[in-house]
Amino acid sequence: MSEAGTADIIVAARGVGFSAGGRALVNDASLALQPGTTTILIGPNGAGKSTLLKLITGEAKPSSGEVLIDGENLHAIPAWRLACQRAVMAQHARLVFPFSVYEVASLGVDGIGRALPRQRREALVGESLAAAGVLDLAARRYQTLSGGEQQRVQFARVLCQIEAGRSVASRQALFLDEPIASLDLCHQLALLDMARTIASRGVAVLIVLHDLNLAVTYADHLVVMDQGRIIAQGAPAKTLDDALLRQVFKVNLSLGRAPSPGLPFLLPQQHRVSPAA
């Protein structure tokens, strides 16, 4: 990697590995997230995507390698400042107590946005709820929402955190772990559009996705994981091919090319699962 390249990296994972119970869940993974770039992480179930995300966000400590945020070792950064530099939306977030949607979204600014005036904080929450398409649910109890609505509320919460953190840290990263798993098509596209909008403001965005077509459509940089290793990364059109589909996803399908942007697409067909390798 050239010197000019390293200067513009917000989050860097350098040869990170993580083992649990004698099994290597992530092995020697290296990754660089750049401002304004949407990176999408794909891979089959159990490939180590979520574990890698935990290592990059600081939730787990790597057994080898290191994660740098803006050139600083992640675990040397106090939690409060880290929260200004990056926001994380986890796969599942359940709440036991009857918080309202508004209160859940406010959690994103309550901590790190303390320095902001109250009106600004409240406006920020309102804007984030609107951006995530859940403003009309603001007074509802979080627990009474459907899975997809809850996911959008969590998205509103991380939007709040990114906006509030901006007043402290100018270089930020956003991590979304399967953010569209419970969403309908319209809201899937809306959320991914919003993620790209955030990226266009200079935030480095990393999304874990399962839908290969959406991954190819929304990624600037595609990362493919299998069995704990990053086995390919690069521009989506160059990274995804039939051989990779067979090798990683165990499906015997041919990629097509979408006419206008020339991106690869995948049309599933029945009975095209290849025998277990």
Next chain:
Amino acid sequence: MTLASPSVPAMPAGLATLIAGRRRLAGFAVAGLALGGLLLALVAIGQGAIPIAPGRVAEILWARLTGDTALLDGRDVLVVMNIRLPRVLLGLLVGAGLAVSGALMQGLFRNPLADPGLVGVSAGAGLAAAATIVLGDRFLAGTLVKLPFAVLPFGAFCGGLISTLALYLIATRQGRTSVATMLLAGVALGALSGALTGLLAFISDDRQLRDLTFWSMGSLGGASWTKLSAIAPIIVPLLLAMPLLARGLNGLMLGEAEAYHLGIPVQRIKALAIVLVALAVGASVAAAGLIGFVGIVVPHLIRLAVGPDHRLLLPLSALGGAILLVAADIVARLIVAPAELPIGIVTAAIGAPFFLWLLLRRQGVIDV
């Protein structure tokens, strides 16, 4: 910079009204409970074998505060200052401490059923207090050393702390607290503490046995300025620490990982909450015995009224707990007058049915 597209109003009027409404409700709730608590305290001080009108009670207290000695003679002044006031203050402190401890534990375990009494923390504190009394006497027998009362809260604190830590270690794996494990482990810890307390009762003499019985049912009867001065320095810091903990506990509601991502010092919040709960429960048990259900009934009612935001839940629980315990003490003194019922019986008679109702209302609570 705004997130919303220009066509979307940033803050619809309805939401703004809602937020303002909630803030007003919170203000009313705090003011209402504080005022209610004050009036109830005046009634409680006045009530007893020598009835004193609440107005006269207020007059005595006011005169005492302002140093106006003209109003300070008569038997009722002695009754108020030496007997009733310490008792009511003890009730306020213990009630606030227990309710806030309950709210903190529920936040810590992310479960509305966690309560120091229910999961064996109070029993652990009770065991340690009993051990201090029985064994302390035994080892110091024949010497002229008399255990000062302050030793008891300290012993009870150690017992409460050990129980809380044991419970947390058993029920929490990799940052996730299993509620089923917590409740079952709590039952086991409580039973163990109870058995050991029983053992102590077996080797204790008559006077100690009476003390132990008093502990197992709870009472504000032994209130004195000495007791108050021993437990106030323990419970008051808990009340002062509430604002430090509230935001962190709110974040913890999403889970420990999410709280960490939000920038909350998770380990510090947890450690502080555990120590404060153990301290407050230890002090309460040492001063007033095992009083159950305050920690579960009060926070739950407050959540129903104003929602689960800890910035409001904790102070309102303190006020609500103080009120509940003073009210329960009035009932305990009235119902079989001139004798008095152990206050633990009153709180259990209110709390146990409430708890069952809670279980009926929440289906599948153990799977949470």
